[in-house]
Amino acid sequence: MSSPKNAAQAAQNSTALETLARAGYVVLGIVHVVIGLIAISSVASAGSTEADQGGAMARIQQTPWGVALLWVIAVGLFALTIWQIAEALLERDPDAKKKWAHRVKFLGTAVAYIAIAVTAIVYALGGRSDSSQSSQTLSAQLLASAGGVFALSLVGLIVAGIGIAFIVRGCTRAFTKHLALPGGTTKKGIVAFGIVGYVAKGVAVAVTGVLFVVAAVTHDPQAAGGLDAALDSLAALPFGAAILWLVGAGLVLYGIFCFARARYARM
Structure with a gap:
């Protein structure tokens, strides 16, 4: 085995890292629950949702022990990142196409966890982060370049x-x-939360992607945005308040699913 694979195997054999990675699912759940609650609360206020990672970190920062919790979030997500990278390196699917598809998925997930962890650190240090502003800046830079x-x-x-x-x-x-679920009602509940949570998160992420495409087609970087802008776009649709409430509730359920995932994930 190569040195990277040895390191990956050692990481997955580490009880301490597995414990931290499972804690990572818990803190990931906390972030999604907060994002979902922000989205739901914005339905009543009829204002901008601010329902993204930055908005969630800002709310957490304002709570007692908020800064400490932000550091815990960062550590847990970095542990999950290492675990995902190890999974990518140790992927053994005999089908070459599936193997690389799985590796891309693991590495993509690792990048997402790093991004959330970095946001947590920024807020722990007293900074601020705006996903829509970052998306618009990236869009402007890309549109100004060749191709x-x-x-x-x-x-x-x-x-x-x-x-x-x-x-x-x-x-x-x-x-x-990827779960070792118990039987009975517990399994049905976890699966139900997972279905609704994955669909809700998928809708929000897909709309974020559409905003980038719209920015490209219209040559308007201001059309791009992060998760908060995606949820604002959903709110602007017919029956938008109901749609936003459902997606927000779905994100809360995804967060609860992450709590169960921390217990039952196959690690």
């Missing part, structure tokens, strides 16, 4: 594809393959 429209469209299609993958994973219950 920028194509590049930005590609980013949007990839993000939208990730959202669709979440929806498919929820509808097909594919996520259950």
Whole structure:
């Protein structure tokens, strides 16, 4: 075995890392519950949702022991990142195409966890982060470069594809393959929360991708945005308040599902 694979195997044999990775699912759940609650509360206020990772971290920062919890979130998510990278390195599917598809999925998930962890650190240190502003800045930079429209469209299609993958994973219950679930009512409840949670998150992520594509087609970087902008776009649709409430509730259920995942994930 190569040195990276040895390191990956050692990581997965570490009880301490597994414990931290499971804690990572708990803190990931906390973040999604807070995002979902922000989205739900914005229905009544009829204002901008601010329902993204930055908004969640800001709410957590304002609670007692908030800064300490932000550091716990960062540590847990970094542990999950290491675990995902190890999974990618140790992927053994005999089908070469599936092997690389799984590796891309694990590495993509690792990048997402790193992004949330970095946001937690920024707020723990007293800083601020705006996902929509970051998305608009990236869009403007890409549009100003050669082939920028194509590049930005590609980013949007990839993000939208990730959202669709979440929806498919929820509808097909594919996520259950990675869980060692108990029987009876507990299993049914966890699976139900997972289905609704994956679909809700998939819708939000897919809309984020669509915003990037719209920014590329219209040559308007201001059209792009993060998760908060995606939820604002849903709120602007006919029956938008109901849609936003349902997606927000779904994100809360996804967070609760993450709590169960911390206990029952196959690690």
